[in-house]
Amino acid sequence: MTGKQMKIVLQMVSGYGGEFKTWRLPEAKADAYTDMDFYVEMAQLAEKGKLHALFMADTPALVNDLTNETPMHSMDPLIAMTSVARATKHIGLVGTFSTTFNESYNLARHLKTLDVISHGRVGWNAVTTSTPATAANFGTHLKSSRERYGRAHEMIEAVQGLWGSWGEAAYLHEKEAGQFADMSKIKPIHYKGNYIQTAGPLPIPPSEQGQPPIFQAGPSSEGIRLAGRFASGVYANPFTIEEARDYRNALRESAVAHGRSADDIKVFTGFMFTIADSKEKALARRRAVLEFDKEELDQRLSYLAAMVGLNFQGIDPYQPLPKNWLKLAQPNPYDPRSPRALEVLKEGYSPVDTLAHGVINYHPVVIGTAGDVANFLQEWFEAGATDGFSIVPDLAHDGVSAFVEQVVPILQERGIFHEEYEGATLRENLGVPYQYGIRNED
């Protein structure tokens, strides 16, 4: 093996991509939301490209208007992951499950069962959830961040406690001796926290990786503390290399402060892409998506104008801005995406083409060839900004194959992405230590 290599997970979103209007493109399968065969096909393709895991975000609520956009999440991540688990062999399956809107026993049971049936390929993205619509679905209102994080610590402790409650050597299933399990090794945990109480034991033996590794997403100091204590992976959404590096360093310091090694936490930076044979073709596709909704395009143009301190009223948004205008433009200090937006305008792209570059997307975006995408990933990785990426195609239907068939070989050729899975389990492939039950922090 060569030097350090990046880890890559694929975000499945709702069956389409990170752009919620790409479902109307000719390449898209319009009913992918409900088609588990399609999820399986994408997962198998990602596995062919040796991607480390599928990553499923989730908010148990309707959070966007579906009149002409696709949903932001799958119908149910647990069931999607289960469908995929039975049709794949190597790829990890990381699902997002809220620490606020779940009970510890249910969650521990679901995730450990899936970990056992997938032979140790599951990960849990433990998030606190801050969507009021989700709280309403659970008959409550959103609690303070302090309370949500207080519960998150307890939830992870309780779930890991339940996972460890069935001793590692307790599963005998010996016909001759007539002994199915060694009950002396299966013990209740009697967990009593301020938010969570559960007795246990959970009658499920360990998987090949012991138990699922924890992931975390949420960049506040409380989030960084939670990650430092428990997380093997963090899903991050910084916009610049500098911001990413600071965040990664803070996470690594937090791991050390909690008696772990800095390398025990792998940061996965969210990143979106559109791949075509040329940058012009990739931009044309993104323009077509923007033009599906003229009203929204106008809103985005106004937003872009505000980001660079200009007013676009009366201009032709398909033409580059006059040079004397650009001299007056200033990036908005309150939106970290603004400097990049101004840079693209100054390169001579029109406001519409600047939007087509994804400058106001939720993640950094690369619009271009497979080589452009590989260069971006390499630059961030080698700058120490991240350990890997959570990649989001604008549309899964052709984006996953473009990444696997065109970008992965370039990364492998450069020695910065593995050619084979390192082991059989998610922990082995991520290079994070084995753990069973609660870690002793003393």
Ligand SMILES: Cc1cc2nc3c(=O)[nH]c(=O)nc-3n(C[C@H](O)[C@H](O)[C@H](O)COP(=O)(O)O)c2cc1C
């Ligand atoms: C990159 C990222 C992804 C997230 N994904 C989810 C998600 O899928 N489901 C969810 O309920 N919350 C998600 N969250 C929200 C977190 O759960 C958390 O509630 C929010 O970030 C507030 O916590 P903080 O104060 O630590 O940022 C995500 C947050 C970030 C930063």
